[in-house]
Amino acid sequence: MRHRAGSAANIVPIERRPLHDELADQLRRAIIHGELRPGAKISEKDLCEQFGVSRTPIRETLKILSTEGLVSFAQNRGASVTEVTAQDIMDAFPVMGALEALAGELACANATQAQIDRLGVLQSKMVAMFKRGDRRGYFRINEQIHQLILEASCNSTLPRLIRAASAQVRRARYMANLSNERWAEAIEEHEQILKAIEARDGKLTSRLLRNHLTNKLEALKKAFLEQVD
Amino acid sequence: MRHRAGSAANIVPIERRPLHDELADQLRRAIIHGELRPGAKISEKDLCEQFGVSRTPIRETLKILSTEGLVSFAQNRGASVTEVTAQDIMDAFPVMGALEALAGELACANATQAQIDRLGVLQSKMVAMFKRGDRRGYFRINEQIHQLILEASCNSTLPRLIRAASAQVRRARYMANLSNERWAEAIEEHEQILKAIEARDGKLTSRLLRNHLTNKLEALKKAFLEQVD
DNA sequence: CCCTGTCAGATTGTATTCAAAATACATAAT
DNA sequence: ATTATGTATTTTGAATACAATCTGACAGGG
Numbered sequence: 001m002r003h004r005a006g007s008a009a010n011i012v013p014i015e016r017r018p019l020h021d022e023l024a025d026q027l028r029r030a031i032i033h034g035e036l037r038p039g040a041k042i043s044e045k046d047l048c049e050q051f052g053v054s055r056t057p058i059r060e061t062l063k064i065l066s067t068e069g070l071v072s073f074a075q076n077r078g079a080s081v082t083e084v085t086a087q088d089i090m091d092a093f094p095v096m097g098a099l100e101a102l103a104g105e106l107a108c109a110n111a112t113q114a115q116i117d118r119l120g121v122l123q124s125k126m127v128a129m130f131k132r133g134d135r136r137g138y139f140r141i142n143e144q145i146h147q148l149i150l151e152a153s154c155n156s157t158l159p160r161l162i163r164a165a166s167a168q169v170r171r172a173r174y175m176a177n178l179s180n181e182r183w184a185e186a187i188e189e190h191e192q193i194l195k196a197i198e199a200r201d202g203k204l205t206s207r208l209l210r211n212h213l214t215n216k217l218e219a220l221k222k223a224f225l226e227q228v229d
Numbered sequence: 230m231r232h233r234a235g236s237a238a239n240i241v242p243i244e245r246r247p248l249h250d251e252l253a254d255q256l257r258r259a260i261i262h263g264e265l266r267p268g269a270k271i272s273e274k275d276l277c278e279q280f281g282v283s284r285t286p287i288r289e290t291l292k293i294l295s296t297e298g299l300v301s302f303a304q305n306r307g308a309s310v311t312e313v314t315a316q317d318i319m320d321a322f323p324v325m326g327a328l329e330a331l332a333g334e335l336a337c338a339n340a341t342q343a344q345i346d347r348l349g350v351l352q353s354k355m356v357a358m359f360k361r362g363d364r365r366g367y368f369r370i371n372e373q374i375h376q377l378i379l380e381a382s383c384n385s386t387l388p389r390l391i392r393a394a395s396a397q398v399r400r401a402r403y404m405a406n407l408s409n410e411r412w413a414e415a416i417e418e419h420e421q422i423l424k425a426i427e428a429r430d431g432k433l434t435s436r437l438l439r440n441h442l443t444n445k446l447e448a449l450k451k452a453f454l455e456q457v458d
Numbered sequence: 459c460c461c462t463g464t465c466a467g468a469t470t471g472t473a474t475t476c477a478a479a480a481t482a483c484a485t486a487a488t
Numbered sequence: 489a490t491t492a493t494g495t496a497t498t499t500t501g502a503a504t505a506c507a508a509t510c511t512g513a514c515a516g517g518g
Contacts, residue, residue, distance in 0.1 A: 020292065057473095063296075067297060075247070075479095077480070077499085078499070106323070285503065
């Protein structure tokens, strides 16, 4: 627990985030989930009406998302959701792979035992989700695992970068379904990764994570080819 | 020549960049060069007066730099130049190393022969700068080389990410001087990297680039320890 | 003397307004 | 009919205006 205020229970620090922050989260989510389609024009006026705010925070938000690569600007012609070609998505995977591999390697060196234990717990939860066939739950735990590895890496640069790269990869998830075979494979890969981290074998962890991303991409390619509807 | 307008000579498309673009470039440079010190408060009003623009584009610019990690915001307390601890800078190097290594590996697979030839030319120029003792010129060519490798990698995600990571690394350059010994070493390393790319040996290129960054960091650490003034 | 509370001034966050450019539409010319 | 030109409308880019929050000084009480 981070804050303590007297003996009162459930005192939680009130937080009032700036509008651009809140807006960025919502728009980011909408883009990643595909609710805003690639290439779709983003009208500032429309957004103002939807969110009930003025153009200033909207414009600041769009600048942020633009830097993150989710939104593109055309001179005097406003913003649009960045188009992603299949190539763009494929490009994102090796980069993500390199970064996650590094995170894993560093985590082997820097993780606390508590963090490694927690990884084990999450892994079990994830397997439970798999057995239950709960895809949404699986993805949630999966993200928590990657997040924990990231934290354990104790590197201040990685989070920002991975965040910047992951958006495209996460977009991909919403464009093609996870096949059952691939799902089982992924679970198995995670099992190995966990073992490698527990053994604090940096090189192995690194290689496994890179392969994990490569396999993810291969599965995605296949799913795309089959899903020509 | 990209445009042709009748027979008139030297007709060049006029370009008017948005203010936030121009501003971002200038502020980014100022921060990287250390003209704006880490931790320094950034007053919007002051910037308005300095640049002769209103607060709107200034604020958009600050949001951009904030996403890039160069500027930090405190709730209702405005922006300041992001503090970098020695640890932060050290953290940036392995990340940068992983990304550059990937860029090199991909470049080996995807570079055109023309690009590789051009790398050779740049390498010669860089050696010339070294022999002349022209540090500024050296850094300029050095950046062009890394830029070219990046282009040759034909990956759409890498440029944005490397850009995001490189700022910290480039900041470091302005905080400690390049020793003559390290300079000579770096030239030699570049020579090897070039050879590996010419041989299109992806694995080797990758390893050399990662080491290059590691050595850069080691040299930096040493320079810092000596420079206790 | 230190702590607390209040208030003026300054600064940031957001809304509104003004200006410039792009699009849409109507009209004229070939 | 089709292209080109001129005008109106819309939308973006930037500036200004207003509101909320913070800073710091100072007064009064413990």
